[in-house]
Amino acid sequence: MNFWMITEMIGAFCHLFLICILENGPMNQSFRKVGWLFTAGLSMMSLAGNEARACHCGKTPCTNPQPAMVSQQVTSYQTVTQTVYEQVPRTVTKTRYRTEMTQEQVPVTRTVYDSVMVTKMVKQPYTVCEQVATTIYKPVCETQMVNKVVTRYVPQQVTEQVPVTRYQKVTETQGSYVTRQVPVVQNVVQCGHHGLCGCGKAKVKAVVTGYECEQVYVEKPVCKTVASTEYKTVCRTKMVPVQETVSCQQVVRKMVPQQVMRNVTKVAYREVPVQVCEKRARQVQETVTRCVARQVPEQVQVTVMECVAKQVQNQVPVTTSVMVPVAAPAASAQASAQQ
Numbered sequence: 001m002n003f004w005m006i007t008e009m010i011g012a013f014c015h016l017f018l019i020c021i022l023e024n025g026p027m028n029q030s031f032r033k034v035g036w037l038f039t040a041g042l043s044m045m046s047l048a049g050n051e052a053r054a055c056h057c058g059k060t061p062c063t064n065p066q067p068a069m070v071s072q073q074v075t076s077y078q079t080v081t082q083t084v085y086e087q088v089p090r091t092v093t094k095t096r097y098r099t100e101m102t103q104e105q106v107p108v109t110r111t112v113y114d115s116v117m118v119t120k121m122v123k124q125p126y127t128v129c130e131q132v133a134t135t136i137y138k139p140v141c142e143t144q145m146v147n148k149v150v151t152r153y154v155p156q157q158v159t160e161q162v163p164v165t166r167y168q169k170v171t172e173t174q175g176s177y178v179t180r181q182v183p184v185v186q187n188v189v190q191c192g193h194h195g196l197c198g199c200g201k202a203k204v205k206a207v208v209t210g211y212e213c214e215q216v217y218v219e220k221p222v223c224k225t226v227a228s229t230e231y232k233t234v235c236r237t238k239m240v241p242v243q244e245t246v247s248c249q250q251v252v253r254k255m256v257p258q259q260v261m262r263n264v265t266k267v268a269y270r271e272v273p274v275q276v277c278e279k280r281a282r283q284v285q286e287t288v289t290r291c292v293a294r295q296v297p298e299q300v301q302v303t304v305m306e307c308v309a310k311q312v313q314n315q316v317p318v319t320t321s322v323m324v325p326v327a328a329p330a331a332s333a334q335a336s337a338q339q
Contacts, residue, residue, distance in 0.1 A: 069323040080316045087305045094302050097295040108288045113279040120276045123269040132264045137255040146250040153239040162234045170226050175219040181211040 185206045 068326045070326050071321050072324045073319055074322050075317050075319050077315045078318050080314050082312050082314060084310045084312050085307050086310055088308045089303050090306045092302050092304050094300055095297055096300050097297055100294050100296050102292045102294060103289050104292055105287050106290050108286050110284055110286060111281050112284050113281050116278050116280050118276050118278050119273050121271040122274045124272045125267050125269050128266050128268045130264050130266060131261050134260050134262050135257050136260050137257055140254050140256045142252050142254060144250050144252050145247055147245055147247050149243055150246045151241050151243050154242050155237045156240045157235055158238045159233060159235050161231045163229050164232050165227055165229045168226050168228065169223055171221050171223050173219050174222045175217055177215045178218045179213055180216050182214045183208045184210045184212055 186209045187204050188207045189204050
């Protein structure tokens with residue numbers, strides 16, 4: 001790559017970058033003008049690079065220009081080898097087992113039950129009534145003298161000192177300093193006219209000219225409640241418990257046993273002969289014919305499909321792009337004249 005090709009690539013990249021910025025970026029008007037001028041300069045450099053690259057002889061104008069190249073599609077055929085898998089039948093010998101049924105004589109011992117009548121003694125229930133002595137208990141009430149402890153309450157005089165609290169209201173005088181607004185009075189001589197006219201009707205009148213703050217001691221009565229406690233002797237009657245032992249009658253209930261005869265029904269058993277049929281077992285030997293299954297092997301021809309790989313060659317068209325020079329119009333006209 002020469003200098004002009006590198007310059008052309010840089011100019012094209014910067015041109016696209018600045019176009020993107022100018023269309024999308026938030027820039028002011030002056031910066032956009034500078035960007036457009038820079039883009040125009042790079043475009044001129046790119047065009048100059050194209051002209052310089054086209055001229056290979058170093059002269060301007062070019063005396064021997066190179067022919068222009070054009071892309072042309074050329075189709076050629078190539079041999080491609082592929083692997084193809086095919087199903088091929090193959091005969092295989094396999095061993096199979098055949099079932100054969102065979103009869104054989106087998107001795108068998110079986111149990112046979114015979115019916116035999118036998119006399120057995122069986123218990124038979126019957127009802128029996130008997131006299132049985134039974135003990136019962138009857139309640140009997142008896143009167144007995146019993147000593148009991150009895151508690152009585154006896155009145156008793158008791159002297160106690162009881163506190164008595166009395167409340168009295170007492171009025172006291174309490175004083176405090178209070179700030180008051182005191183008016184300032186000034187005597188003024190007035191007659192009802194403007195100024196002192198000398199009419200002889202002037203009077204002295206007290207006029208308030210202002211107020212002054214003054215601390216004044218004020219007394220006021222305060223009512224308080226005062227409690228006083230005194231002890232008084234009080235006589236009261238108190239109930240005192242006293243325990244005494246007293247003899248009294250008490251009814252006691254007792255259960256007394258007593259023998260009584262009662263009729264009781266019972267179930268008794270007696271043995272009675274009964275004819276019973278029994279099964280008695282005996283062994284019998286017999287010969288029995290049975291079928292026995294046996295597996296007999298045999299060889300069998302079986303056709304099996306087998307997958308076989310095979311190489312196949314095919315002609316495949318391949319299209320390639322080739323650069324071909326374009327003939328000049330004068331050369332084409334001379335060629336047609338020669339023909």
